[in-house]
Amino acid sequence: MDLSSAQVIGxxxxxxxxxxxxxxxxxxxxxxxEGALRNxxxxxxxxxxxxxxxxxxxxxxxxAFAVAMIILYAPPAA
Amino acid sequence: xxEEGKIDPMSQFAIEPIVGxxxxxxxxxxxxxxxxxxxxxxxxxxxxMIGGMKRELVPGRWQIMVEGVVGFVxxxxxxxxxxxxxxxxxxxxxxLFMFILFANLLGMMPxxxxxxxxxxxxxxxxxxxxxxxxxxxxxxLIVGFWKHKLxxxxxxxxxxxxxxxxxxxxxxxxxxxxxxxxxxxxRLFVAMIAGHILIKVFANFVIQAIxxxxxxxxxxxxxxxxxxxVSALELLVCAIQAYVFALLTSLYINDAENxx
Numbered sequence: 001m002d003l004s005s006a007q008v009i010g011x012x013x014x015x016x017x018x019x020x021x022x023x024x025x026x027x028x029x030x031x032x033x034e035g036a037l038r039n040x041x042x043x044x045x046x047x048x049x050x051x052x053x054x055x056x057x058x059x060x061x062x063x064a065f066a067v068a069m070i071i072l073y074a075p076p077a078a
Numbered sequence: 079x080x081e082e083g084k085i086d087p088m089s090q091f092a093i094e095p096i097v098g099x100x101x102x103x104x105x106x107x108x109x110x111x112x113x114x115x116x117x118x119x120x121x122x123x124x125x126x127m128i129g130g131m132k133r134e135l136v137p138g139r140w141q142i143m144v145e146g147v148v149g150f151v152x153x154x155x156x157x158x159x160x161x162x163x164x165x166x167x168x169x170x171x172x173x174l175f176m177f178i179l180f181a182n183l184l185g186m187m188p189x190x191x192x193x194x195x196x197x198x199x200x201x202x203x204x205x206x207x208x209x210x211x212x213x214x215x216x217x218x219l220i221v222g223f224w225k226h227k228l229x230x231x232x233x234x235x236x237x238x239x240x241x242x243x244x245x246x247x248x249x250x251x252x253x254x255x256x257x258x259x260x261x262x263x264x265r266l267f268v269a270m271i272a273g274h275i276l277i278k279v280f281a282n283f284v285i286q287a288i289x290x291x292x293x294x295x296x297x298x299x300x301x302x303x304x305x306x307x308v309s310a311l312e313l314l315v316c317a318i319q320a321y322v323f324a325l326l327t328s329l330y331i332n333d334a335e336n337x338x
Contacts, residue, residue, distance in 0.1 A: 059261055063268070
């Protein structure tokens with residue numbers, strides 16, 4: 001296998017992390033909604049924590065994306 | 079860009095000097111497109127704020143908008159920094175929120191259809207977001223050590239930690255504290271870069287599909303619809319990232335102000 005195709009495959013593998021982060025973000029909002037529907041009056045006070053959780057989950061997916069981009073656009077001759 | 083009918087999705091992030099500068103300590107100092115768009119963002123914020131600061135007794139639409147934004151940032155600070163000390167950080171958090179929001183939104187505007195204008199997203203550069211994050215982090219460090227002196231290190235030991243666990247917990251908490259500026263900067267920078275690359279990649283599909291002709295025009299139409307949806311999502315992400323940056327900054331400042 002030549003280097004450039006290995007690069008593309010590696011970038012694709014790194015992109016799996018983005019999908020995992022999608023699960024995480026969905027989990028954050030899903031759990032929030034689940035709790036918020038049980039006690040809607042308390043939901044507004046937790047919006048800050050919701051976005052902190054969202055930010056933490058999203059960051060890991062974005063890092064996976066950054067890694068994929070670094071692999072994909074790295075100079076082929078290494 | 080023209081060869082093979084392909085768009086390089088990374089070329090939109092290239093920094094080019096507009097006015098040739100001078101050498102300083104072996105570094106080229108010049109007025110770049112990044113600096114130009116920063117000034118545009120500054121001008122937009124200025125116009126936005128001045129337009130709403132007429133202090134009319136019966137506020138018009140514009141004044142309501144400005145008051146809404148100010149109230150929003152005030153609310154972030156009031157809920158995340160406990161105690162009256164939070165009020166004095168409003169200028170910095172407001173600056174962060176407005177600059178990031180306007181820079182993100184300006185980068186999403188379809189200004190590229192005007193010939194000769196190459197829109198540039200200021201926040202898609204790690205240097206810009208990195209500096210913002212470093213300033214926030216410095217505020218946390220300076221306030222923390224100024225106010226609590228060496229007691230600031232107790233931030234790294236949660237209440238009720240068993241004695242044998244203290245060295246380990248201290249190291250873990252210190253590590254999580256030290257990556258804060260990186261995570262702040264990286265989140266905003268990558269979120270912006272990812273959205274813009276995604277849109278450009280699908281724009282590439284449109285051009286290639288039209289070049290191919292025939293039934294592949296369907297691919298072009300689907301791609302354009304997808305671009306519209308992603309653009310809407312990106313507008314949401316622009317606002318969320320500005321909010322998250324401001325929120326996390328004020329939470330970190332809360333750590334410095336109140337310890338635990």
